Amino acid sequence: MPTAAEFDKTIKSGELIEAQSEMTPEYLRELKHTLVVSGDTELISAPAYYLAAKRAPSINAFMTGIAIIQDELAHAHIAYHILEELGEDQEKLIFSRDPKSFRYPYAFDVPLESWTELVVANGMYDQAGFCLLGDIHDKCSYGPWKRGLNKVMAEENFHLRNGRTWMKRISQAGGSAKDELQRAVDWMFPLSVEWFGLPDDLKMHSTQLDYRLKGLTNDQLRQWWLSTVVPYCEQIGIEVPAHKETKDGTDVWVLDYPFPCEFDAQEKRWDFRKPITWDDVLARWRARGPRNAEMVAMFQEEFHNFRKSHKNGN
C-alpha cells in the first residue's frame, strides 16, 4: 500500500489506479461509495422505468423501453461487479440492504406512470446520468471503471435518443398529448435540476474531486445539463423554467424559480412560491419518496422466496 504522500503524487500526476494494492484506504472507501451510488442509480431505474414501459403505445416502443431497462441493469452490473472485485459482496449489496439505504436520486422514487413520463425521463434523467457518467468516464482515476464506461456512454446515447425523438413527436402532435408532455416536464425538470445535489457555495469540499473520481463540480454538471436540455425543450416548443444569460462573456443558465423549493410528491407538483432550505431537501431525500420500498421489494422479495423454496428442496 502506498503512503499518503506517494498516493497523492500518483493522483496529481494524472496516472490511473489499476489495483487495490495501489490505493490508500481513504481512496478505496470513496471509490466504493461512488460506485454504490452509480450501481444503485442504474439498478433502481429499471423498476422505475418498467412501470411506465408497460404503457408503451406500440410493440416496437415497448421493445425499446425494455431494451433500455436491460441496458440499465447491465450498467448496474458493471458497477456492482467492480465493487465485488474490491471486496464487497454483490449479493448482499443488492438483496440484503434496507430500501432506505440505497443511494440513488430522489427523482426515481416518484412514479413514472405513462409513456410520456418515461420518454421525458429518458430525455432528462438519462441526460443527468449522461453528464455524471460522462464526467467520470473522462476524468476517473480508477482505470477499470473508466474503461467500463466506454460502452455505457454509447448505450446512454440510445436512451437519450428515445427520449428526444418521442418528446418531439408528442409535442408536434399538439392538443392534449402536448399538454400531458408539458405537465410531465413541469414536475420532472426541477427534480432533474436537484439531481446534481448541493450548490458549490454550500458544498465546502469534495473528496471525489480531490481523488479525481469525478472532474466537475455539482454546479458545473448542472450547467452542462441545463445547456443541453433547455435549448432542446425550447426547440420543440416545450416551456422550461430556466433561461440563458451572458455573464462576463460566458453563457450561464439561470433558473426562473427559487432553488430549492417545495415539492409535493403525491401530487407531482412544485410550489415555486415556497422556497425551502437544502436541509429540507436533504430530509426529503433521506425519508425517500413514494416508490422506494416497493421498487426495492420488486427484486429483493423474489430472490429470498426462491432461496427459501430451494433450501426446502421443493
Add this chain to the structure above:
Amino acid sequence: MPINLVDLGVIYDVRDDAGVVEVDLTFTAMGCPASEFILDDVRERLLREDGVREVRVNVVWNPPWSAERMTQAGRDALEAWGLAV
C-alpha cells in the same frame, strides 16, 4: 452505433427510379429496439440527396442477417468499440 448500416451488412438493395428510391434492409434481430430510429434515419438521410423525391423502405428477413455480412471496416469499427465480432 459507431458503424454505418452498409458496413453492418443490413442494406440488401437500393434502387432508384427517377427519384423514387427503394431500399431493402434487414435488422440484426427481429427484436431490434432501434428499428424505428433506423428507418427514420434512412428516410431522412436519403431525402437530403439531390433528386430524391420519395423513399420506400422494405424490411426483409430473408436472407437472415448474420455477422458474416459485415464488411472488414464494420468489423474493425465494432472491435475498436470493444465488441467481439
